[in-house]
Amino acid sequence: MSRENADAVFAAEQAHLSETYGKLEKIGRDALAAMDAVAAQAAEDKKNMADELAVNFATWDDILETHADIVAMNNIIEAHDMANSVQAERLRAVEVLLREPYFAKIVLQFKEGQPAKELYIGSAGVSDENYRRLVVDWRSPVAEVYYNQTMGPTSYVADGRTIRVDLQLRRQFEIEEDRLITYFDSDVAIEDKLLLASLARGRSAHMQAITATIQREQNLVVRHEDVPVLQVAGIAGSGKTSVLMQRIAYLFYQHRGALDPTQVYLISPNPVFGRYIDRVLPDLGERNPEILTWEEFLSPLLPEGRGVGEGDVPLSRLRAIDEAVASFEFARTDFRDIVSAGVRLIGGDAVEKVSAKFANLPAGPHRATLMGEELTNRLTARLKSLAAQESTHDEIASLSVDEQLRLFGEVFDPQSDEEARSLAMTYLEEKHADALAAMASMDWLNVDRVAARLLGREGLTSVEWVYLKMALTGLGNPEARYVMIDEAQDYSEGQLAVLARYFRRAHFLLLGDPNQAIFEGTATWDEMRAVFEQERGAVSSCRLMTSYRSTPAITDLFARLLPEGEAMEVASVQREAPAPEVIVCAGAEEWKAALADAVRVAREAGGLTAVIVPWKSDAKRLAKTLGDAVSVTVLGEGDSLPGAGIVVVPLALAKGLEFDRVIIPDASARAFPETDLARRRLYTTLSRATRHLTILSNGEITELLAH
Numbered sequence: 001m002s003r004e005n006a007d008a009v010f011a012a013e014q015a016h017l018s019e020t021y022g023k024l025e026k027i028g029r030d031a032l033a034a035m036d037a038v039a040a041q042a043a044e045d046k047k048n049m050a051d052e053l054a055v056n057f058a059t060w061d062d063i064l065e066t067h068a069d070i071v072a073m074n075n076i077i078e079a080h081d082m083a084n085s086v087q088a089e090r091l092r093a094v095e096v097l098l099r100e101p102y103f104a105k106i107v108l109q110f111k112e113g114q115p116a117k118e119l120y121i122g123s124a125g126v127s128d129e130n131y132r133r134l135v136v137d138w139r140s141p142v143a144e145v146y147y148n149q150t151m152g153p154t155s156y157v158a159d160g161r162t163i164r165v166d167l168q169l170r171r172q173f174e175i176e177e178d179r180l181i182t183y184f185d186s187d188v189a190i191e192d193k194l195l196l197a198s199l200a201r202g203r204s205a206h207m208q209a210i211t212a213t214i215q216r217e218q219n220l221v222v223r224h225e226d227v228p229v230l231q232v233a234g235i236a237g238s239g240k241t242s243v244l245m246q247r248i249a250y251l252f253y254q255h256r257g258a259l260d261p262t263q264v265y266l267i268s269p270n271p272v273f274g275r276y277i278d279r280v281l282p283d284l285g286e287r288n289p290e291i292l293t294w295e296e297f298l299s300p301l302l303p304e305g306r307g308v309g310e311g312d313v314p315l316s317r318l319r320a321i322d323e324a325v326a327s328f329e330f331a332r333t334d335f336r337d338i339v340s341a342g343v344r345l346i347g348g349d350a351v352e353k354v355s356a357k358f359a360n361l362p363a364g365p366h367r368a369t370l371m372g373e374e375l376t377n378r379l380t381a382r383l384k385s386l387a388a389q390e391s392t393h394d395e396i397a398s399l400s401v402d403e404q405l406r407l408f409g410e411v412f413d414p415q416s417d418e419e420a421r422s423l424a425m426t427y428l429e430e431k432h433a434d435a436l437a438a439m440a441s442m443d444w445l446n447v448d449r450v451a452a453r454l455l456g457r458e459g460l461t462s463v464e465w466v467y468l469k470m471a472l473t474g475l476g477n478p479e480a481r482y483v484m485i486d487e488a489q490d491y492s493e494g495q496l497a498v499l500a501r502y503f504r505r506a507h508f509l510l511l512g513d514p515n516q517a518i519f520e521g522t523a524t525w526d527e528m529r530a531v532f533e534q535e536r537g538a539v540s541s542c543r544l545m546t547s548y549r550s551t552p553a554i555t556d557l558f559a560r561l562l563p564e565g566e567a568m569e570v571a572s573v574q575r576e577a578p579a580p581e582v583i584v585c586a587g588a589e590e591w592k593a594a595l596a597d598a599v600r601v602a603r604e605a606g607g608l609t610a611v612i613v614p615w616k617s618d619a620k621r622l623a624k625t626l627g628d629a630v631s632v633t634v635l636g637e638g639d640s641l642p643g644a645g646i647v648v649v650p651l652a653l654a655k656g657l658e659f660d661r662v663i664i665p666d667a668s669a670r671a672f673p674e675t676d677l678a679r680r681r682l683y684t685t686l687s688r689a690t691r692h693l694t695i696l697s698n699g700e701i702t703e704l705l706a707h
């Protein structure tokens, strides 16, 4: 393209941008004003309706009429809410777009002879007052053409129909608010220039959305059909986590209004990682799902005081539980009293009686549910009878005035027996809240006792304990619709089986890298597949083979650690950077000096550097070794990743994160012996670096890196 031509294009695009920006601002202002007006109108209507509403129960006709008035009133209020949610949605889209109205333009010819259509694609979609699309949402069907990266004849699918189009222009933009920085036109040999520009900018303290530059192989995962289980294997830095976040945003769009963020779970490797990713979705105008670590998931399901412990449980042990439960019959000792505030509200004997009533049913969720319902009724009856007792009323009367006010909003002074009972019930429900909670979690069942009789074993691991409870009671979350497991290679078969069964109706997305399995006893990729096949039937799969994080030199280095054959397929996106540095030191003093030097160089260079050590215990020791020479911070579970500086990070916490520079303090044969586990741990460590990598070795370097 000639210079003048390019300038003319730039000027025209800047003009379009300025115009769009103005329109967006206006839409935002109008939406706010409309919301304001709706709120004022709703208040007015409510007041008028309440004034007009003549509640009349005199005759059946009056009752019907009153009912119709109330329905009409509710409909009006609902209509206000609807109007407001439509406006709120527009406002949310505008807020996202005002930061960057769009990132691409596509020109599509739908039918020969007809004028081509220009579409601008952004992180959200919005139409003007004439319902003309100002910006098309990146998740809308037509935007797929942009991500397919095929110029000329191509197609997309909308409402199950394949629509053929001719992609005549694919233009990418870098934009800040209303300012066009630059644009790139894609040619036939498609190279994503926006991607290169984005990678050249380097990393930041929080993970960023990749909406504008999602690559073709990644897009297949983001827009994958909604299957029960999708297993995605990707090499280090191939964008698994990024894709996962975009997929969640995509699902929210597809199920707009029908999918609540509380129905989506993201199981993350550690709390630092959870904080690293928690801005991506809000930046896209979406809410975060429930982000939980394995510990955070499991702890609330366990009895108080019981630790989460080891996750490494062979599947055979869990299958043995299923088999044993199938032919199990309860005994009195399997049941426990429900005691609260020193009062035995339901005795184990009573539980046994209820159990006997359902003896014709096998032990399992159905029977437990029926027992639970009956026991809950008994508990309610028990509380009701306590609520009628004078001693309870005396107990309430002796509470402090403040306490009475807190409970009832007034001082306890019932005017009738009925009122006394009702207030007493409020009091008792609070006093015995623990009993109600125990009932809800079926604590009348003594899981440990059952285990001892059923399996002839005490001291179940937490994984077995929860699995047994699920088998006996149906414990689980049937509301969850999607569960995403990141770094899925780090879970044991037992852990995966628990998750698969607990979220029994959810669709699963399992993302991981078999070569980054850094713990003992975790499931292999095929074992993971087998667990989900058994629990859910079919498992679909995808692969991601391009590394976006690391420079080619770093990628080459870690790809050398991959099993034969796999390394051949790995690609990385080109950009300039220095080669990794390897420093082998003969003695401790030399090593210490070299390490201090490397840290100093990193500090001067700026950005964020991680000194990645194998274990938590190494981190403190290393900080001490460096001592006064250079001060460094040790990153703990409770910390967030800083934007810049030097942090010492144990490998388990560095999982999923990335740094401008990585220093490996000791890659000696001692630290990384020639085992499969050490190979995977080294691969994971090396691949945290985006551009600079310094490898030191205290003594002979590991064989894994020797050639």
Ligand SMILES: Nc1ncnc2c1ncn2[C@@H]1O[C@H](COP(=O)(O)OP(=O)(O)OP(=O)(O)O)[C@@H](O)[C@H]1O
Residues within 6 Å of the ligand: 195, 198, 199, 203, 208, 210, 213, 214, 215, 218, 234, 235, 236, 237, 238, 239, 240, 241, 242, 243, 513, 516, 548, 549, 655, 656, 657, 658, 687
């Ligand atoms: N399509 C893309 N456009 C721009 N940046 C991308 C793209 N895909 C990945 N990246 C960048 O590459 C880096 C690595 O991505 P991400 O952390 O999602 O990879 P990962 O596969 O989860 O890595 P790992 O398994 O090694 O932890 C991030 O900085 C991310 O922003």
